[in-house]
Amino acid sequence: MKERNETPLERADRNFSELLQELRVIQTGVQFLFAFLLTLAFTSRFPSLDTVQRATYVTTLLLAVLAAALLMAPAAVHRVLFQMGAKRELVQISSRLAGYGMAALVLALTGSVLLVVDVTLDRGSGIAAAAGTFVVCAGLWAVLPWLLRRSLVTRRAVPEEEREPAGPGRSR
DSSP, X not given: OOOOOOOHHHHHHHHHHHHHHHHHHHHXXXXXXXXXXXXXXXXXXXXXXXXXXXXXXXXXXXXXXXXXXXXXXXXXXXXXHTTSSOHHHHHHHHHHHHHHHHXXXXXXXXXXXXXXXXXXXXXXXXXXXHHHHHXXXXXXXXXXXXXXXXXXXXXXXXOGGGSOOOTTTOOO
């Protein structure tokens, strides 16, 4: 692996900048989800929801709020720690907050799908659709990155001259 020629502070600056870019992408989705959930309570069909649907709605709304709060927290932490020489710590805590925010988001997305499919079709379909949503998000957001990381760690443990050629084209 070719190392970057950067100081620890430059690396922390770059890492924080990259994290903020990632959060900008995620935040838009959270905002749309939250807005959607807020409007549901004011629709004409909302009073006809049963107890389970109402509990799903409230839980999902609160998970969306939690996701938004966790994903916005790095900006607030940065404001408080600004010019205190704590960039490395800021990157570490912000990365954790982003991870927790994404965990809350996957649960909020799952709850939203459960609620909508339950109301439009039936409870069993809602549970199946919610389970599918959870599996897809968990797979793409947690399992896939974990597998890639594991593959990279394993690959880096093997000296380059002993590695198998990469990909379909067999070139690196």
